[in-house]
Amino acid sequence: MRPAQSLPIRALQFDGLGQRFGDTSPWLFRGLSAKFLGGERCAIVGPSGSGKSTLLSIVAGWLDPTEGTVEQEGLERVQWVFQNPHGVARRAAIDHVALPLLAAGARIATADAEAAEICAVVGLSHLTDRRPFSMLSGGEAQRLMLARALAVKPDLLLVDEPTAQLDRQSAATVNSAIASIGAAGGIVLIATHDPDTAAACDRIIDLAEFAAVSA
Ligand SMILES: Nc1ncnc2c1ncn2[C@@H]1O[C@H](COP(=O)(O)OP(=O)(O)OP(=O)(O)O)[C@@H](O)[C@H]1O
Ligand SMILES: [Mg+2]
Structure with a gap:
């Protein structure tokens, strides 16, 4: 029997993606095909310079791939958390997280309560009244950007190196937040060097494997 209400279809598909910067430059990656469905979290790993951030830029639509295609279905709300908060x-701080909830029609008290919950998930409960940039560290500001992105309940969330600036305890908090966000039904792609972040995901794409076929 079909469920009375099925989730909207969300899908992202790479078909033969390849990227290089200039006709004579080596390919960063080539022949990358993959399909993602709503609820999946995928870690993009690979050495520094292998093209992880470049791949996220292609998915975000900021860069056309040198070859191949990216197809999307049902990905209306796209959020990205990159390294410059x-x-x-x-x-x-909390206003940044409450704003998307207010924009979606929540009452102020409801938005503030939900924003406080999301801040707790990324380990920022003690800093909700701080003002970003003047009073947050780089790692705290980046976690705030993650909280804001989560408040949007995105269909597609792109995150670049979420734990790079964090101490072990803050990184563990962010990794457990990442482990919980697929439940909202969106697709999550995370570029990372952190094995614990990769372990919090459902699958891993190692760009080193797609550099090997470069000609
Ligand atoms: N617009 C561009 N023009 C030319 N080269 C570029 C451009 N953007 C990125 N590159 C190069 O492409 C390579 C891959 O960069 P990218 O930032 O995607 O790597 P990365 O895997 O994210 O590395 P890291 O782990 O250090 O963040 C690098 O050598 C970079 O210098
Ligand atoms: Mg990068």
């Missing part, structure tokens, strides 16, 4: 300097 940006926010409204005069606003408290």
Whole structure:
């Protein structure tokens, strides 16, 4: 029997993706084909310079791949958390997380309560009244950007090196947050060097394997 209400279909598909910067440059990766469905978390791993951030830029639509295609279905809300956090300097940290909830129609008290819960998930409960950039560290500001992205409940979430600037305990908090976010039904792609982040995902794509076929 079919369930009374089925989840909307969310899918992302790479078909023969390849990237190099210039006709004579070596391929960063080539022949990358993969399909992702809603709820899946995938870690993109590989050595520094292997093209992890470049692949996220292609998926975000900021860069056309040298060859191959990226197809999407049902990915209306796309969020990305990259390494340079940006926010409204005069606003408290929690406002950044509450704003997307207010924009989606939540009442102020409901949005504030949900934002506080999301801040707790990324280990920022003690900092919700701080103002970003003047009073948050780089790692705290990046976690705030992750919290803001989670508040949007994105269909596709792209995250670049979420634990690179963090101490072990904060990294563990972020990794357990990552382990819980697939439950919301979105697709999550995370570029990372952190084996614990990769372990928090459902699958791993190692770009080193796609550099090997470069000509
Ligand atoms: N716009 C560009 N023009 C030319 N080369 C570029 C461009 N963007 C990235 N590159 C090069 O492509 C390679 C891959 O870069 P990318 O940032 O994707 O690597 P990465 O796997 O994310 O590395 P890291 O682990 O250090 O973050 C690098 O050698 C980089 O210098
Ligand atoms: Mg990178």
